[in-house]
Amino acid sequence: MDKSSFEVKVGLAEMLKGGVIMDVTTPEQAKIAEDAGAVAVMALERIPADIRAHGGIARMSSPKVIKAIQDTVSIPVMAKCRIGHFAEAQILEALKVDFIDESEVLTPADEENHIWKHDFKVPFVCGCRDLGEALRRIGEGAALIRTKGEAGSGNIVEAVRHMRRVQSEIRKLAVLKDDELMAAAKQLGAPFEIVRQIAKTGKLPVPNFAAGGVATPADASLMMQLGAETVFVGSGIFKSADPAARAKAIVLATTYYNDPQKLAEVSSELGEAMPGIDIASIPEEERLAKRGW
Amino acid sequence: MIDSKIKIGVLGIQGAFAKHISMLKNIGVQAEAVKYPEQIDQFDGLIIPGGESTTMSKFFDEIKIRSKLINFDKPIFGTCAGAILLSRNTADPLVNSLNLVPIDANRNAYGRQTESFISDINLEFDSKPFRAIFIRAPKLSNPAPEVQIMGTFNDDIVLVRYRNVLLSTFHPELTDDSRIHRYFLEYLVAESYA
Numbered sequence: 112m113d114k115s116s117f118e119v120k121v122g123l124a125e126m127l128k129g130g131v132i133m134d135v136t137t138p139e140q141a142k143i144a145e146d147a148g149a150v151a152v153m154a155l156e157r158i159p160a161d162i163r164a165h166g167g168i169a170r171m172s173s174p175k176v177i178k179a180i181q182d183t184v185s186i187p188v189m190a191k192c193r194i195g196h197f198a199e200a201q202i203l204e205a206l207k208v209d210f211i212d213e214s215e216v217l218t219p220a221d222e223e224n225h226i227w228k229h230d231f232k233v234p235f236v237c238g239c240r241d242l243g244e245a246l247r248r249i250g251e252g253a254a255l256i257r258t259k260g261e262a263g264s265g266n267i268v269e270a271v272r273h274m275r276r277v278q279s280e281i282r283k284l285a286v287l288k289d290d291e292l293m294a295a296a297k298q299l300g301a302p303f304e305i306v307r308q309i310a311k312t313g314k315l316p317v318p319n320f321a322a323g324g325v326a327t328p329a330d331a332s333l334m335m336q337l338g339a340e341t342v343f344v345g346s347g348i349f350k351s352a353d354p355a356a357r358a359k360a361i362v363l364a365t366t367y368y369n370d371p372q373k374l375a376e377v378s379s380e381l382g383e384a385m386p387g388i389d390i391a392s393i394p395e396e397e398r399l400a401k402r403g404w
Numbered sequence: 405m406i407d408s409k410i411k412i413g414v415l416g417i418q419g420a421f422a423k424h425i426s427m428l429k430n431i432g433v434q435a436e437a438v439k440y441p442e443q444i445d446q447f448d449g450l451i452i453p454g455g456e457s458t459t460m461s462k463f464f465d466e467i468k469i470r471s472k473l474i475n476f477d478k479p480i481f482g483t484c485a486g487a488i489l490l491s492r493n494t495a496d497p498l499v500n501s502l503n504l505v506p507i508d509a510n511r512n513a514y515g516r517q518t519e520s521f522i523s524d525i526n527l528e529f530d531s532k533p534f535r536a537i538f539i540r541a542p543k544l545s546n547p548a549p550e551v552q553i554m555g556t557f558n559d560d561i562v563l564v565r566y567r568n569v570l571l572s573t574f575h576p577e578l579t580d581d582s583r584i585h586r587y588f589l590e591y592l593v594a595e596s597y598a
Contacts, residue, residue, distance in 0.1 A: 119520045122539040122578050126455050126485070129418030145498070148463065150418060150456040185498065185511060186456055187540070209517035209540070232518045341418075366417055366439060366463070 120234030120254035123187065123209065124318045127151055127255075127341050131331070131362045132320075134158050134345040136176070138183035140354070147358030151187040151209065153343070154180040159216050159263030159399070160346035160385065169217040171199040177206055189236070194403045195221025197230075204233045210255070212236045213248075215402035216262045216345075225403065228252030238322065240273045240400060242280035246301035246309075247404075249317055256315060258339070259400040260323015263346050265387030267324045267333065269400055274321060274337045285313040323400070326351070326384045328364030328377050335368035352382030406433060406589050410597055413438040413447035417463045419455020419485060423577040427585050441469040449479040449593040452486030454539065454575050457511060458498045460489060465500075474502050479568040479592035481585075487571035488542050505566040506548035513543035525557040525574070529587060536562065536574035544573060568592050 130150030135141040141152050156172040157165060171192050181188045187209035192199035194213055199220075203211050213226055215238055228235040229252035237248035238259035245256045258277070260270030280299070287295055287310055296306040308316060321339035325331055326347035334342055342365050344358075351357045360377040367373040395401070412428050414421045416437030428435035428451075438444060450473075452460070464470040473480075482490040491509035494501050499511065514520070520540055524533035536557065544561045547553070555563025555572070562573045563584070570592060576584040 116522055118537060118578065119522060119539065122537050122575060123517050123520065125420045125423060125575075125578060126539055127418075128420065128422070128455075129416070130456060130459060145458060146462075148459045148466075150459050185496065186458055187517065204518065207516045207518055234517065362459070363466070370439075 117252075117254065121317055123234055124236075124255040127187070127320075128318060129366060130341050131358075131365050132189065132341065132343045133348055133358060134343075135180060135349070138179045140349055141180045141184045143355050144348070144358055145184045145186055147355060148362040149186060149358065150341070151189055152180065152184060153189045153191065153212065153345075154208070155191065158346045158349055160265070160350050161263075162216060163263040163397070163399075171196070171203065171217070174202065174206055177203075177208060181207075191217055192226075193217040194219040195224050195226060197226045200226055200231060204231055208233060210234050210236055213253075214238065215259055215399045219402050225251055236320070238400070238403065239277065241276045242284075243299035243301045244404065245277055245315065245319075246299065246305045249305055249315070250302040253317065255318050255320060257320040257322040257343060260321070260325075261390055261393070262323045262399050264324050264390060264393070265326040265347060265350070265385040266390055267326070267330045268390055270321050270323045270325065270334060271337065273400075274334060274339060277319065278338050281309060281313065281315070284310045325361070326387060328360045328374055331361050331364045332368040332374055335365060341365070347385055350385035357381055357384075406431060406586070406594065407597065408432050408434070410434065410448050410589065410593055411436075411446065412449045412451060412593070413444060414451045414453060415460070415486070417455070417460050419453045419460070420483075420575065420577055421453045424451050424453050424483075427577050427582055431582050431585060431589065433589060441467065441472045444469070444472045444476060447478070448597050449481070449588070450476060452480065452482040452489055453577065454484035454486060457485040457488040457494070460485060461499045461501070470502070474504065478596050479570070479588065480504065481570045481588045481592070483572050483575055483577060484539065484541060487544070487573055490569060490571055491544065505551065505564065505569050505571055507544050507551055507561075507564060507566070507571070508546045509542045509544055511542050512540045514538065514541055516540065523557055525555050525562055527563070527583070528552070528554045530583060534576070534581060534583065535579060536576070537578045538574045541573045544571065565592075568596060
């Protein structure tokens with residue numbers, strides 16, 4: 112029996128495709144997410160919009176919060192650890208979370224190194240802004256990649272930028288000749304073998320999800336049409352006027368992302384979306400996407 | 405030979421439906437995702453893929469596809485969450501199953517993701533073992549006498565056939581081994597297709 116195999120890790124990511132993963136901070140919110148049809152929840156102490164407002168050091172959630180959420184829902188429960196904080200990851204693995212997000216939403220613990228994720232049985236998801244960053248994380252063992260977007264902003268612009276960049280860099284690799292791939296790997300700052308694999312297959316070796324700034328059913332549809340295979344929604348649900356209705360609408364929008372008629376239907380009577388922030392108004396040093404490399 | 409005109413619908417609410425579609429196309433039959441109840445009648449067989457059974461169960465009512473699935477009289481293959489949804493009883497109020505196979509399903513019976521695993525299993529119809537991927541897999545129990553046990557892992561029932569419905573608790577669509585999909589096409593679909 113081989114439990115730690117990479118295939119088993121990617122296998123769970125495959126099962127989440129076409130679904131919505133929701134940030135929750137309490138068992139009550141987790142229940143709302145599960146009832147709305149979420150395929151998984153991300154257990155947090157504070158959602159990104161509140162982390163942003165609160166300031167200070169953002170750390171792994173307390174085991175108590177995670178356990179309470181695990182006891183409440185039967186869908187997979189994910190949790191975040193700080194970039195490079197492998198001890199937090201070890202604790203999350205001991206708690207038997209189903210997926211760990213090594214996340215820029217929390218304050219980084221290591222400014223040079225990310226976690227060596229191959230050492231863990233539990234699968235990891237990591238954020239990226241471009242293909243090089245995605246492939247460095249896959250090289251370290253990430254079984255799932257997501258856009259960083261700009262968490263807690265309610266603004267989709269950064270997630271769009273990151274998704275488009277990854278997709279267009281994949282297309283560029285696919286037309287290169289064998290003798291051009293080493294230079295491409297150097298330029299991307301990415302492991303050569305994975306660069307070669309992508310040049311051959313034309314796709315990432317792990318699923319690619321969207322995160323950071325999704326606030327409406329239309330945002331979910333946009334990201335799916337740009338090539339995301341699943342959508343993470345952080346602050347967008349529980350910072351809106353009617354979380355249960357919005358959660359359900361975003362779930363439907365992710366399945367019917369290419370059906371504008373259906374999207375119009377699910378988007379009506381939703382109440383106010385979260386307010387949102389213009390990215391230009393966030394000082395450089397407060398932008399979460401800049402954390403990690 | 406499997407007839408290349410055979411057309412299989414793969415329920416595309418969410419989950420591993422694209423993997424099933426590419427497996428079917430590699431075998432050489434037609435396959436497409438099903439997201440609307442009115443699509444169903446055109447297919448010679450259906451697959452309900454792995455994914456989250458709670459999510460799919462909610463969609464069955466939300467998009468009014470439940471009765472279409474129950475009354476679909478051609479072959480159906482359910483993998484993992486699909487097997488849960490086709491079983492008689494899930495003992496979970498969040499998953500209202502279609503009750504097309506008289507066997508009970510217990511969700512996440514091996515535990516959480518850290519207990520997911522890969523293992524060889526024995527097949528009733530082939531002497532070569534099958535390398536099976538189990539992801540937060542369910543366990544099947546209390547089969548009615550007419551349910552045929554087609555595959556086992558230790559003492560666990562992992563592959564069954566009941567009339568024209570096939571259930572697996574693992575994910576053949578995540579491997580390159582097409583024997584179980586071929587079995588479904590050759591012995592269940594081709595029979596009703598002819």
